Amino acid sequence: MALTITDECINCDVCAPVCPNQAITMGPQIYEIDPQRCTECVGHFEEPQCVQLCPVACIPLHPQWVESQESLWQKYHRLQLAPVTATTPPLLPPRPCGAPLLAKEGS
Numbered sequence: 001m002a003l004t005i006t007d008e009c010i011n012c013d014v015c016a017p018v019c020p021n022q023a024i025t026m027g028p029q030i031y032e033i034d035p036q037r038c039t040e041c042v043g044h045f046e047e048p049q050c051v052q053l054c055p056v057a058c059i060p061l062h063p064q065w066v067e068s069q070e071s072l073w074q075k076y077h078r079l080q081l082a083p084v085t086a087t088t089p090p091l092l093p094p095r096p097c098g099a100p101l102l103a104k105e106g107s
Contacts, residue, residue, distance in 0.1 A: 043076035
């Protein structure tokens, strides 16, 4: 099953940064989870990170999005093979220790 965020969400900003699939985004009033991207952290962690860190326990299983462990693994593999889009930030290559974060224009 994918996860969902209930109306008890306090917009604490803890869940979105820990989601390895970028499935959590800010909705009109509270954070929302895209069930097409949520794998319950299968392939990344033993437990869903958003559930572990949510201070108000407002992230239950999505009752209308029933998925088996096998389908969660399939979704994980599909997401890993998906090309980077405008909504998914590209991974930056590792930088040498002590190197500046961004090169200045004209350098």
